[in-house]
Amino acid sequence: MTTLPATGRTHADLLADLTARKAGDRDWRQGRLAVYFYWLDEELERVQQDAYLAFWTENNLGQRAYPSLKSIEDEVIAMSLALLGGGERAGGTFTSGGSESIFLAMMAARNKARVANPNIVLPNSAHLTFDRAAQALGMEIRRVPIGADLRADPAAMAARMDASTVALVGSAPNYPFGTFDPIEAIAALAAERGVWMHVDACVGGFLAPYVRRLGHHIPPFELSVPGVTSLSADIHKHGMAPKGASLLLMADAADREWHKFESHAWQRGPYAAYTTQGTRPGGAVAAAWASMNYLGDAGYLRCARLIMEAKAIMTAGIVAIPGLAILEPSDLCIFVWRAVDPSLDVGKVAAALDAEGWLVGRQQEPDGIHLHLNPIHREIAEDYVAAVARAVAAARGEATARIGANERTY
Numbered sequence: 001m002t003t004l005p006a007t008g009r010t011h012a013d014l015l016a017d018l019t020a021r022k023a024g025d026r027d028w029r030q031g032r033l034a035v036y037f038y039w040l041d042e043e044l045e046r047v048q049q050d051a052y053l054a055f056w057t058e059n060n061l062g063q064r065a066y067p068s069l070k071s072i073e074d075e076v077i078a079m080s081l082a083l084l085g086g087g088e089r090a091g092g093t094f095t096s097g098g099s100e101s102i103f104l105a106m107m108a109a110r111n112k113a114r115v116a117n118p119n120i121v122l123p124n125s126a127h128l129t130f131d132r133a134a135q136a137l138g139m140e141i142r143r144v145p146i147g148a149d150l151r152a153d154p155a156a157m158a159a160r161m162d163a164s165t166v167a168l169v170g171s172a173p174n175y176p177f178g179t180f181d182p183i184e185a186i187a188a189l190a191a192e193r194g195v196w197m198h199v200d201a202c203v204g205g206f207l208a209p210y211v212r213r214l215g216h217h218i219p220p221f222e223l224s225v226p227g228v229t230s231l232s233a234d235i236h237k238h239g240m241a242p243k244g245a246s247l248l249l250m251a252d253a254a255d256r257e258w259h260k261f262e263s264h265a266w267q268r269g270p271y272a273a274y275t276t277q278g279t280r281p282g283g284a285v286a287a288a289w290a291s292m293n294y295l296g297d298a299g300y301l302r303c304a305r306l307i308m309e310a311k312a313i314m315t316a317g318i319v320a321i322p323g324l325a326i327l328e329p330s331d332l333c334i335f336v337w338r339a340v341d342p343s344l345d346v347g348k349v350a351a352a353l354d355a356e357g358w359l360v361g362r363q364q365e366p367d368g369i370h371l372h373l374n375p376i377h378r379e380i381a382e383d384y385v386a387a388v389a390r391a392v393a394a395a396r397g398e399a400t401a402r403i404g405a406n407e408r409t410y
């Protein structure tokens with residue numbers, strides 16, 4: 001059994017121990033993961049670390065004590081609303097991550113509608129964190145099959161709605177395929193039926209506007225789309241901030257009241273919060289603010305360019321390997337590739353890539369390999385294609401074990 005040490009260990013001993021424990025971790029700085037991290041370069045990393053350390057233990061629950069954190073958080077929200085179509089009435093909340101933003105949005109939708117047995121209607125490509133929120137909030141989840149174009153089917157969603165439907169959801173883009181749902185059509189449906197419409201732009205929020213500026217087609221998904229009520233955008237994803245930074249943005253700031261908790265039912269007096277967290281790390285908001293201001297528009301545009309270049313190199317290289325194909329369409333930084341030659345076992349290709357040190361994201365449907373690119377992948381795009389070619393050769397030689405889709409589903 002592990003217990004606390006009887007006497008404390010030294011600073012040097014602890015750091016040596018932590019560093020040694022990392023020896024077996026995947027080397028994400030080398031871009032060998034296509035999940036869990038976002039990285040540009042060491043300069044940005046240092047900015048983030050210094051900004052985090054400047055507020056390393058300040059509690060963002062206590063903005064009365066730290067007006068600095070209030071002004072920093074307000075600026076993060078204002079910059080994001082300006083980027084993501086927020087009008088004069090818009091507002092937002094800084095949260096710990098995409099899951100908390102989505103939880104709060106679904107709670108607000110439920111609280112505003114006040115119906116018995118509330119349900120959420122969403123495409124079946126939407127992130128599973130909606131199901132987790134629904135489970136905790138006592139709501140029913142109605143997953144509707146997406147179309148052959150890998151996008152939500154608004155007519156099929158309409159058919160699943162009833163008087164207890166309190167929210168519709170669309171992704172911008174979804175995680176399994178990287179496709180944008182038809183946000184305008186889903187939002188119009190929501191407006192017609194008078195229900196909450198949430199846009200999950202956790203992945204796309206800080207990337208899609210810049211990819212659009214590069215000339216790629218990105219359909220409207222922002223708060224400015226009529227009928228959109230709320231939008232989640234993760235600063236700790238393509239906002240390039242360290243973990244613990246997301247936003248729940250509202251087209252009308254008044255709707256924030258539906259996810260506010262407020263009570264004075266104890267001896268200590270009133271307590272109020274717009275988040276599920278009480279104590280909140282000041283470092284996370286300071287580092288998010290620093291990342292956004294350090295990169296600026298030009299920096300985010302550079303990230304977008306690097307990602308789309310990496311995607312072009314990887315997809316062209318993969319389709320040139322006999323037996324492989326890219327699943328189309330994919331609009332942004334996520335894509336899936338698979339084997340179209342029935343004699344080629346993608347589980348064996350995955351195992352061969354894994355053996356070379358690439359952490360493989362296995363797609364369940366269709367059986368394939370999932371990639372979520374970030375700027376560092378531009379540097380290793382050619383290496384990845386070469387590794388895939390070697391892995392396919394190894395799999396054809398039957399020399400490798402198998403990684404099945406259900407063993408690695410994220």
Ligand SMILES: Cc1ncc(COP(=O)(O)O)c(C=O)c1O
Binds near residue numbers: 098099175
């Ligand atoms: C589309 C989408 N929504 C929501 C989430 C959940 O975000 P988080 O992991 O920050 O809670 C993710 C995470 O990958 C995502 O891809």
